[in-house]
Amino acid sequence: MMTSENNNAVKCRQLSKVFSQGELAVNALSDIDIDISAGEFLCLSGSSGSGKTTLLNMIGGLDVATKGEITVAGKRLDKMTMSELADLRLHHIGFVFQAYNLIPVLSARENVEFVMQLQGIEAEKRQQDAMEILEQVGLAGMENRRPAELSGGQQQRVAVARAIVSKPELILADEPTANLDSENSDKLMTLMRELNSHIGTTFIISTHDEGVMSFARRLVKLHDGRIVSDEKK
């Protein structure tokens, strides 16, 4: 499964991203150098516009860098095609978004199964894994509900279940608690921390919520597209 050298899940070298809006060029990221080891539980913090979402997009292979190198799971993302990036996301990365995480026409279980289905895993194993993981995230008995029939916290749990079910090396979560109250927010973070400890999956979570940051084992602060602090707890 994990084949990366020096145990690095993510490696960025002089990573820069420039958005051009007409005449205006905005440096979203400037010369980011960062190594993230396998098994880390890292929080990216910073105000909106600090570049944390852009960094997550780059690591997730959703956006391409203007300059610099980025290696995820031992593969150079900046040299991959769209189709190869899709494969990388499917097999190596799990995503948890802030909202609209789930496909509205699929039930909780079907949403969890979705990625496995794309991976071509057979139906029986898929179902078994999905049920197990839903139970793990505390949603036993709700597997047949559609997203609209679940609360915000429950929806995010389904999203986490989907992200981890195929055991990716890396899970990216962009403000996963932004739409949750503090109780649900704590529950979700606790869940992710537990999964991190049990399975050893690398988590990168962006947030500007102090409560969420308190769960971090490593806290990276971004400001105007640069890393301003990087501390391990």
Next chain:
Amino acid sequence: MSTDKQNISWSIVFRIAWRNLWRNHRRSLIMLSAIALGLWGMIWMTALMRGVVDQMIDSSIKTLSGHIQIHAPGYLDDPSIEYLVPSLDKSPALQSLLESDDVVAWSQRIRVPAVIRSERDVLAVTLVGIDPAREKGLSFIGDSVTEGDYLTSVNDKKLLVGKKLLERLETKLDRRVVLMSQDPENNIAERGFRISGMFDTDLEATETGYVFAGLETVRKMLDMGPGISEISLLGHDYRELDGLLDKTRSSAPDADVRTWIEKDPYMGSMLAVMDGFVLVWFAVIFLALSFGLVNTLLMAVFERTREIGLVQALGMKSRNILFMVLIESIIMLLIGLAAGNILSWLTILPLKDGIDVSSVAAGMEFAGMSSTLLPAVKWPDVLLANALVLVLGIAASLFPAWRASRKVPIEAITRVWQ
């Protein structure tokens, strides 16, 4: 790089497409109805038009034309008694062809221009001497006598007169009329006939144009020797006559052998015009449908930008997304087509006895049609309509589907993050 290929995940693609279709059930139902109605319009209108042409052709063939006619050369330019085909016992080859399985029905006739005179009026007609038994199933006269009696044999001495002609002559059944024509020596041959029966057809011109008597009676009246004016025969299919035409020509090498189309080029061209009309009509209906179809799908794709971004972020490839939209469209097309076919069947079935349009009978006659319309459902038309809607419908969906699959980059995904 990853070695396993991500093929189309049909089950998930199909499931999402099916459920997406019913998310906005009103919109989908409207589109389904439009497809069903469009197909109904294609099938129904075509069946009606085909029915009209079939009837015109049938009527043309039954008005003494048959599928193939045999005359002496020169007769068609100058339909007089001068041009005769030798009697059948002199041409055994033709006789055996007529008796073969290739020929469904045939008859021989003497056919001359004549003048009919009653106590009140004089009119020009065509006098036809027939073999009454053979005309049944071949021409209209066999089953159009509505009052009085049909002729019994080639020697029958009575006359069959059309309803309208009877009115014009101000005479009745069983009264006598006098027919005058020219014998082979150019003398006026005259003979009195008792009117035995009245025939009633859809076309007034037929009713006033012809009178019928026994073949041998006419031969005696005209004091002519052996020989006949024409032989008319029916093959199996009015569109497929080439083989039969060749055989007839080779068994009657000296005669003028023609098909009904050569004799009535107007009908032949109607057939061609009809085929063209069907295509144009299908295209028009499909185009009217396609605007709605493309619009519906584009809206569906537009509303789901976020979801499409999501599944792409999760690693679904563009190909899968393309198929997701295409399958949604195909399901919609298939259901719409099924409904349209059922609707067509339900609306054509009660009309199998024809639609009465006698209020415009004279107009229909002007165009050579009868006053009852019989829809004619042709399977190739129905198949073509279905195939056209399906194939072109899929083609029209390609643009929205392609738009969806190309949405990827950051645009769609940015909407997910926020």
Next chain:
Amino acid sequence: MPFTATYPIIVTNTTLTLAWRNIWRHPRRTLLTIAAMVFADVLLVFMLGLQLGQYQMMIDNTLSLFSGQMQVQAKDYLDEPQMYRTIANADPLADKIRQETGLQAVSPRAYGFALASSEKRTIGVQVTGVDPAFEDRVSTIPGLIEKGRFLSSISANEAVIGSTLANNLKIAIGDELTLMGSGKDGSIAATVLPVVGIFNSGNRDLDRQMMEMPLGSFRDVFAMGNDAHSIIIAGNRNMADVYSLKIDGLIKENRNLRLHDWETLLPGLKQAIQADFFSAWIMYALLIILVAFSMLNTMLMSVLERTHEFGILLALGVRHGKLGRIILTESFVLAFTGMTVGVLAGALLTYYFSINGISFPGMEEMGARFNIPPVITPEVSLRTVLPGPLAVLIATVFASIYPIWHMRKLRPIEALQAA
């Protein structure tokens, strides 16, 4: 209404502007919907122009060939054309009609039946007595002489016959024909006439059966006195009402006479046109309904996606009726835009073809059958350009009733929740 200042949507004079902006919120959807309407409009304008152009030609060509615009006949002659049903002293009446209407295209005719014998053949023919001085103004046959010439004077002893008839009788110009028939009084009518001309009208029946001879000679042979069977009147069809009023005034004292317009003379022609027109409109209706479905979908989408917005308006106190009017205005603006473009495009296309003419395969045979030339020039006029697009406009505006009805049940709270 206190909220008008903050919510200008309900101020009537800006409603149109707002409707215009609202329909362009989804430019692609709106364009596709308009395209559907324009497609239908162009097709309808073109087809209607083609049809009416064709009918016009069919009528003109059929009427000018032989039957004229209208005819004065003896009562009952139309239904039972017996020889004794005549117009007494027809020539003075024809003169009076010329004076009253100012038309020169007024020509008396008499019809009879006779056996025509050439040296070789005998065939029953329809004999028409015509006045050579006026016949060329009411019929195109004098101009369609293929060989020889037309009749020279009203009392000449000569005949012209149809080409098929000439062929069947095996005669040429200069040959004599013997006519045998019966006169008005039942007496035997017989004469010998040289054939001076052969016409080819393109009409199968006329070419096969008809012979024309001078009216004067006809009267002598068939014992007609000064009578005729009909007086043919031709003229500008748009003036038909004026002429028929004047002629009616002339003949109303004589209870034996009737004036028939072409619709009565040739019911088949009128009904053929009606049948064609009717079947075409069935097809047009289907096309229009399909376009209305497009519109229905667009308006429904536009309403459903604005549920939240409408909720705000309802919460502000706007009535459902007002919402309905907003939706109706939008659909009208959309439909009207489609109609404007459609009418212009349709009129331009049709105009192009009305100048250059259209022909399609199979038309030659059809043309021969219906007396139309093989090239059609479609008509461009208000009556061809407006009905189709108007029908589309009405149908599409009508299609917005469902979305409006759907909105009627909307409660502000639910609407606001449907973010």
